[in-house]
Amino acid sequence: MRPATDTGRDGVDMYDVAILGGGVVGCAIARELSRYHLRCVLLERFAEVGFGTTKTNSGIIHAGQQTMPGTLKGLLEVRGNAMFDRLQRELGFGFRRCGELVVASNDEELASLAKMKADGEAKGVPGLEMWDAARLRREEPNLSHHLTGALFAPSAGVINPYEFAFALAECALRNGVEVRLEHEVAAIAPRPGGGFVITSTGPGVPAGAPPVEARFVVNAAGVHADQVAALVGADDFSIRPRRGEEYMLDRRLEGIVTRLIFPVPTPASKGILIIPTYDGTIMVGPTAHDQDDRFDVPTTVEGSEEVFAAVRRLCPSLDPRATIAEFAGLRAVSSSGDFIIGPSRVPGFFNVAGIQSPGLTASPAIAVHVTELLGRAGLPLVARDDFEPSVAPPARFAQRTHEERQALVAAQPLFGRLVCRCELVTEAEVHEAVDHGARTLDGVKFRTRAGMGRCQGGFCTSRVMRILADRLGVPFHEVTKRGAGSWMVLPMEPAGEGPEARKEGAPCSDA
Amino acid sequence: MTETTVQHYVCISCPIGCPLRLVHEGDQILEIEGQECNRGAKYARQEFTDPRRTFSTTVPITGALYGRLPVKLSAPLPRPAIPAAMEAIRQLSAEAPVRLGQVLLRDVAGVAGVDVVSCRTMDRVTM
Amino acid sequence: MFGRMNRRYDVVVVGGGPAGLAAALGALDSGVSRVLVVEREPEAGGILRQCIHAGFGLHHFREELTGPEYAERFVLQAMDRDVDVVPHAYVTGLAVDSSGHRLVRVLSERGGLSTVECRAVVLAMGCRERTRGAVRIPGTRPAGIFTAGLAQKLVNLDGYLPGRRAVILGSGDIGLIMARRLMLEGVSVAGVYELMPYSNGLTRNVVQCLDDFGIPLHLSTTVTRIHGRDRVEAVTVAPVDETGRPDPEKSWDVPCDTLLLSIGLIPENELSESLGLALDVVTGGPKVDSTLATSLPGVFACGNVLHVHDLVDFVTEEALRAGRFAGEHARQLRRPRDTIQLVPGANVRYCLPHTLSTDRSHTIYMRAKTRLAPCVLRVGNLLEKRLRFVVPAEMIHLTIQPELLERFYEDRLQIDLVPVDGKGAP
Ligand SMILES: Cc1cc2nc3c(=O)[nH]c(=O)nc-3n(C[C@H](O)[C@H](O)[C@H](O)COP(=O)(O)OP(=O)(O)OC[C@H]3O[C@@H](n4cnc5c(N)ncnc54)[C@H](O)[C@@H]3O)c2cc1C
Ligand SMILES: Cc1cc2nc3c(=O)[nH]c(=O)nc-3n(C[C@H](O)[C@H](O)[C@H](O)COP(=O)(O)OP(=O)(O)OC[C@H]3O[C@@H](n4cnc5c(N)ncnc54)[C@H](O)[C@@H]3O)c2cc1C
């Protein structure tokens, strides 16, 4: 299958590119590179791709009119947005252009909307329209009647970001990129004769496995990007995590708004929003608070009060008691304030850092941009003619019509076995998720929605664990929530042994 | 010479849950107070002279729909015998089919007449 | 017959727990013969299959049974009387055809997506547990947070333990029962924390599940934060004031690897909501008339999907009636209309059914808002009954005889619980 590039260009068995970090950015780069005759590897600390900031954000594909003109992120945001229709057709993730409204509550804010419209048009944001109060009330009757107008941007959309990342990684894998999970990059050394030697640790690294050698390294390690860059002294920047809390509300609020609702932004943030998610739930958030810890992402009492106080000014009937889940994510805010993309002071080592919001939107454009830069630095970009841009989309039983469901069950009886009652997920879909790479409960949850509904896994957890155990060929108690350390249950002790004798589940490593 | 001592119980015979005070001298009950009705005194006396408990648990079962078979004691056991009974049950296992009420272990913890019995029928399933 | 499903029935019951099984038997009692029970689990029996402790059946069988024993008695009766019970089958929706028949959409492995026609439907889907989101506990999102019922299923059906050291939030009966269950299996229970100043469980369970094992019960205390990145490492707990606000100054951390939530049950109302049934905001279940019929003609409800019960015996009683009325509806027997609205008054959280007729006796279920001891239960000016003790956790039931109602000409009947002093004077 593989062409002559299987061994490195200098005749040594090494990768052309190693991508560090399997968030949406790393996965998009991996897929983009897989269009060419290259040998690439992606190293990711967690048990599955997309388990960092990529699965804990607002899931918005921004139109682009809100970002400062003249910034790299502003440029890549508008470019990225335009790529999503095609990506959606190829990769089948949940995505809908629902449009967004930036709403004003006084004349001063109306004036800044007018400026935003002009800026946006200059950047090429399509279809921007000013709405007066009457139009706003007609289109979104549940918003506060104090609002005086809005800027409508039809090209904004909502996406299931984890599905996007999973599909990107799967497509890259299909086109020959190696994806190594539970590989935490611990050391990077220059390789005599050029390139890098990358040593990983973690439960996914087989004992005695040799380090990865690669000609180019792309650092897409999210909030850890400065630490990873520091491993080779390519850290002429720093990252400060900025936590954002989000609150997911019960499905019965579906339709309370049909478009994204933004307040007029402040210089610090886009503010706290109302998000009609792709799956039909309503989400509100995020907050924005700097913190030092790069792993701990707690939600707080203050955060929830802040979020609901803010969104109730926009939509008074949003009730905190409708919350079914809450989470928080970390934005990787760079010392420059903008995206940092390109070669570093260490030749061959590229940083893709500081990818805070709108990083999700920009990610496909980032990938194209990084590929071009790598090409300019000497990576030979020879297009493959067997590149396969698509992956099979998930069945999404719950969204099918009666007739479609009938056809699915007729073809595969496991579509007749319900696993998650809140979100109507069937056993066939859980199997499908495993076929597409799910290895953990969260991996199944983010691929199928089993456990995301109002009962939050009360009904489906043990069923999904059972299927995962069968499919991965591990005992039930070795199934984890999201990889090493996140064990779910312990076996009852064998006869005669005390509880001390119990061992927690070993990590279920990537198959 | 034994001294008079006081034991405190909470009556569980009805939802009111009267706090009971039982005064005794050695084995001799001198006084029971705090109850709003006679069942309270009866309860305190039983708790003092011969407290009994029953419990349910599960044992592993093979060849059935689930991996565990629920079991119970056929009658309450003296409280001090509970740990030994639990330990004895821990050694048990069953194989489907099992019938409701089937005795899995007789005279558990050496107490005559208290058996470990199955709480449900579990058919053999063919995988 | 087990596993058989025809295309036409008199009555279709959604859910094969104790409510669904009793409803099926009630329907047969009314004279219909074709009854189907649809159950999404691999077998009938409902939540009782995992409630292995004793305490069921004291009213109905005058005998103390474990959950699985109680369930099996009803499964056997249903088999004997030729009820069709299909497991692994899920009711996804309900419609009405032009001739007024109910069409029940059933998803199952064997039958695919099929439509069953019937004249009456009984909803008996049970309830689900409130989750972390409902009480919004801040902190991280590690593995090791379980609802008590999920932990009960993992331990009692699957045979796995949720962890080594658990904290239980909520002192309802399920939490108390799980505390003992875990201790018996060698899991240590650091404590049970309850927001209210009193336990929500039966005294008997506090004594036998906690006191017997030396598990502390902290009243007026709640969990204010969850710690741990991959797995729970500790929780912060804090005392609360009368309004339920935690005092962070007095908080402390409890190391544990497991948090069990026993913070309440809510009727499983997906189907009820999608049918557009009128719901009672307090119970979370449908509004019903004195025949347990919902706002959609020919659709009845009983058991935990109607309102959350604490004793399965009352579930059985209610479901037998619902099944009987559904059977009568299928046979097109007509009853006099309800003319009286039943409304909760002082200290009554809710009462059911929502309306009454004057032609027959009625069983009324209600819950108190607070603990009162003693008090008088007053039904309009028709009836007064002295009760020694009421608590929110225990349902109150009452039968009203037709003699009383025959002479009642108003359209509204209010139920009050009036506290009285020890001598019985209000
Ligand atoms: C609250 C919130 C809301 C947001 N909303 C939006 C939005 O609506 N629209 C939008 O466009 N953007 C949004 N963003 C921004 C967007 O989520 C991010 O820009 C995007 O997810 C960044 O992707 P990434 O791949 O750079 O980071 P990540 O997803 O964090 O990926 C980095 C990966 O690198 C791995 N890694 C780190 N160190 C190592 C190591 N040493 N070895 C191996 N692997 C390592 C991590 O495990 C992680 O998986 C939001 C962000 C937040 C926090
Ligand atoms: C954890 C727990 C402990 C309890 N302990 C006690 C006790 O000690 N003593 C006591 O007397 N009572 C106890 N109870 C109360 C009593 O057991 C319940 O009130 C009783 O089981 C309720 O019966 P049900 O049939 O309404 O609900 P369930 O038993 O929950 O049955 C509902 C059934 O419907 C099925 N179903 C739901 N939706 C669908 C659908 N769309 N299609 C097909 N099938 C569906 C479910 O799978 C389930 O089997 C306890 C309850 C719980 C939850």
Ligand code: SF4
């Ligand atoms: S003594 Fe009587 S009233 Fe008091 S708790 Fe016991 S049974 Fe109830």
